Amino acid sequence: MVQPQPRGGRGRGPRRERRRGEEQEAPEFIEKVVFINRVAKVVKGGRRFSFTAIVVVGDGHGRVGFGMGRANEVPEAIRKGGVIARRSMIRVPMREGTVVHETVATFKASKVVIRPASAGTGIIAGGAVRAVMEAAGVRDVLTKSLGANAPINVVRAVIDGLAALRPPQEVVERRMELKRQAEAAAAGAA
Secondary structure, eight states: OOOOOOOOOOSOOOSSSSOTTOOOOOOOOOEEEEEEEEEEEEEEEEEEEEEEEEEEEEESSSSEEEEEEEEEEEEEEEOHHHHHHHTTTOOOOTTTEEEEOOOOEEEETEEEEEEETTTTEEEOOOOHHHHHHHHHTTOOOEEEEEEEHHHHHHHHHHHHHHHHHHOOOHHHHHHHHHHHHHHHHHHOOO
8 A cells, every 4th residue: 555645745864964965074084173254245335244164073983174165154164074974084093092103294285294192192283284194093103393383274284294105005905016016027037
């Protein structure tokens, strides 16, 4: 027997909850607002204000992303930033709560040095870098931010640095491959 459909709708699931690929917010994500900026557009009647929010989202287990949301209200800018951050998440290789090796990353005039630290050191980092590390789930790390300190550029530099990290087994495989190629070239030349 066919079930009668409720009046007023086609019965195709939730109405406004999931639009344009937005999933329901998972409670396991750590969301940190790094920076909120008020911007003004001068129009004929005066100034029109809007807000931008830089949001870092991570699962605390090695995945992290960032997003920049823009809206006329602060909460909406934060929400949009969180949605963009969830879409741009990367995996961070970690070993025993720290990064696997040292890396130096730059974005525009911002430069960030990220070094592994022994257990119990904690997160030695400034505001924007600390937010990214906490969201990623890194427990022990030494960092130094050099150059320009604009929050968006520092966050981009940190994300680029974490994306450049390679797991130890991947490095070993790459070196073995290069060694085999060098031996093959030497054998071919002889």
